[in-house]
Amino acid sequence: MQAIQISEHGGPDVLRLVELPDAEPGNGEVLVDVAAAGVNFIDVYHRTGLYEVDLPRVLGVEGAGTVRATGQGVSGISTGDVVAWAQVAGSYASRVVVPASAAVVVPHEVPAETAAAMMLQGLTAHYLVNDTHRLAAGETCLVHAAAGGVGLLLVQMAKAKGAVVFGTAGNEEKARLARSAGADHVIRYDETPFREAIEAIAGPRPLAVVYDGIGQPTFHDGLALLRRRGTMVTFGNAGGPVEPISPLVLSRNGSVFLTRPTLGDYIATRQELESRAEAVLGMCATGALEVTISARYPLSEAGRAQEDLAARRTTGKVLLIP
Secondary structure (H helix, E strand, C coil): CEEEEECCCCCHHHCEEEECCCCCCCCCEEEEEEEEEEECHHHHHHHHCCCCCCCCEECCCEEEEEEEEECCCCCCCCCCCEEEEECCCCCCECEEEEEHHHEEECCCCCCHHHHHHHHHHHHHHHHHHHHHCCCCCCCEEEECCCCEHHHHHHHHHHHHCCCEEEEEECCHHHHHHHHHHCCCEEEECCCCCHHHHHHHHHCCCCEEEEEECCCHHHHHHHHCCEEEEEEEEECCCCCCCCCCCCCHHHHHCCCCEEECCCHHHCCCCHHHHHHHHHHHHHHHHHCCCCCCEEEEEEHHHHHHHHHHHHCCCCCEEEEEEC
16 A cells, blocks of 8 residues: 655655555454545645654545444444544555544545545534634634634524625635635635734624634734633644743633634544534535645655645645545
């Protein structure tokens, strides 16, 4: 089988396409022929060492494909089923051994590539609007990088809740995508500081919640836009990790709440995983949620895929096709 492996941390040049022995599923595992693997910022963080991982490592944590074989003790998944997963190491590969407890069967109405594009980012968007901050009709929220993979899904889910959605985007093409997803107001941060633009439209401190996957460059202005007892959700580091702050900063901004969630804590049980996946894949099956796959790269071009993602040259989801 082929896989993208790193033996050291560094730039995209440390990614190597290697031949590895064919894997076999063990007890409670399934062997999957990968149809598509998702490319995510966490893969970049693993490559650079921002998030520590053991080396050597096959990158990737998300994908979908057809079950080739099942190990002992597997129930509910059969050979030939199309399954999808998130948070399974080694997904940048032509075949992956996936714990059955981490795999969900994909509805027939949902293509495998769509399922691969939805798992990490779709489940993330779902927990952000339903649990991290239970977004209510009439509340006003801000979605940074609104034309990104998580951003486009967040905008759609927030609008389905009846929220007023501000989004940020870096050029007119991305702004158009954010508007088409339902954003009420899109701020071109390459033209106007987003805080200034939002205050001009909605007045001081209008936001119930900020969904921030950018990090340090946007964090403090986001805090300054929150209403009293609003919620700052910093869920990504695309622009660099947020520096440590004093808890007193939260009190000065109106007793606001700050959280740094990760997907693993919101699919910590099999029941949570199945419930979220059923909701998200169900919305895809009915057309209630539109998935944008902006780029597909062959497995051998994983480095270019990560470069384009990190440089924000992409919109929607980026996939590797083995």
